[in-house]
Amino acid sequence: MRGTVGKPIASQDEFFESLAKPISLLELFEFLPDVYMYVKDNSGRYMRVNRVACQVMGAADQSAVIGKNDFDFFPPAVAAQYVEEDRRVIEAAKPLTNQVWLVPGAAGVPRWYLCNKIPLFDRAGSVVGIAGVKRPYEHAGAAPTGYARLLKVVEFVTERFGQTIEVAELADLVDLSVSQLQREFGRLFGITPIQYIREVRVGVACHLLETSSQTLTSIAVQCGFYDQSHFTRQFKASTGITPLDYRRRFGT
Numbered sequence: 635m636r637g638t639v640g641k642p643i644a645s646q647d648e649f650f651e652s653l654a655k656p657i658s659l660l661e662l663f664e665f666l667p668d669v670y671m672y673v674k675d676n677s678g679r680y681m682r683v684n685r686v687a688c689q690v691m692g693a694a695d696q697s698a699v700i701g702k703n704d705f706d707f708f709p710p711a712v713a714a715q716y717v718e719e720d721r722r723v724i725e726a727a728k729p730l731t732n733q734v735w736l737v738p739g740a741a742g743v744p745r746w747y748l749c750n751k752i753p754l755f756d757r758a759g760s761v762v763g764i765a766g767v768k769r770p771y772e773h774a775g776a777a778p779t780g781y782a783r784l785l786k787v788v789e790f791v792t793e794r795f796g797q798t799i800e801v802a803e804l805a806d807l808v809d810l811s812v813s814q815l816q817r818e819f820g821r822l823f824g825i826t827p828i829q830y831i832r833e834v835r836v837g838v839a840c841h842l843l844e845t846s847s848q849t850l851t852s853i854a855v856q857c858g859f860y861d862q863s864h865f866t867r868q869f870k871a872s873t874g875i876t877p878l879d880y881r882r883r884f885g886t
Contacts, residue, residue: 657682660673660682660684663684663767664684664685666684666686667686668686668769668770669684669686669767669768669769670684670686670687670690670737670747670767670768670769671683671684671686671687671765671766671767672684672687672765672766673754673763673764673765673766674703674720674763674764674765674766675762675763676724676761676762676763676764677703678703678704678717678720679700679701679702679703680699680700680701680702680703681700681763682696682700683696683699683700684696687699690737691707691708692707693707703717704716704717705717705841705845709792709793710837710838710841711791711792711793711795711834711837711838712737712792713837713841714834714836714837714838714840714841715735715833715834715837716735717837717840717841718833718837718840719733719751720751720764723751723752723753723764724753724761724763724764726753727753727755727761728753729750729751729752729753730749730750730751731750732748732749732750733748733749733750734746734747734748734749734771734822734823735747735749735768737768746770746771746782747768747769747770747771748768748769748770748771749766749767749768750766750767750768751764751765751766751767752764752765752766783808783818784808784818784819784822784823786807786808787804787807787808787815787819787827790804790807791804791830791831791834792834795831795834795835795838795857795858796835796855796856796857796858797858798858799831799858801815801816801827801828804827815827831858832868832871832872833872835857835858835859835868836857836868836869836872836873838856838857839853839854839857839865839869839877840873840880840884842856842857843877843880843881843884843885844881844884844885844886845885845886850862850865850866850877850878853865853877865877
């Protein structure tokens, strides 16, 4: 059955407003091989994902993902970093482009992705969520020079953030001196290894403060801080507020 041809539309805005179901445009992402697409609301819950995203998260289909968040599918240290980056996009109300992420796959094998995400606005101009796409880094037009070398460092911190980690130990993993590792890490990720360790730990701590009733001392020890005082100083340096204030503001 052929559709009825409508009247010509004068502008781009009028065209999209005239669509009966604009969300149907997202179905195009089902046909893009290896491209991981998602839409989240401003509390981090998935509102839409494509087939590739389901595969990466180990979900049977979209219905197993909608309404859940990153902590339901990824290790805490990884999920915490995704959540923190989402918050930066929402607070700045600006796109974040060409970020390189190591994304764990359903089989446990991590893969480098080139990621781009944008804020989504309602008609009043408020940010109500984000949309993002990820594609394998090797398909992005350039070889992942340098990133592969630091794979062991990222994996080590992600898996052992709750333990004592020395930068010299990380440098030995990749046969670099401490100064070489710091330069390489800063060039590729924009932060130092020490800052990366802190951000991973603080990210996991944020999740525990939001979702658990554990004491601050217990969270501090679990996330690799020396004690509650050290935890408070590092947390405030990263977020601008104390762990207790964070829990009061975001705890459920």
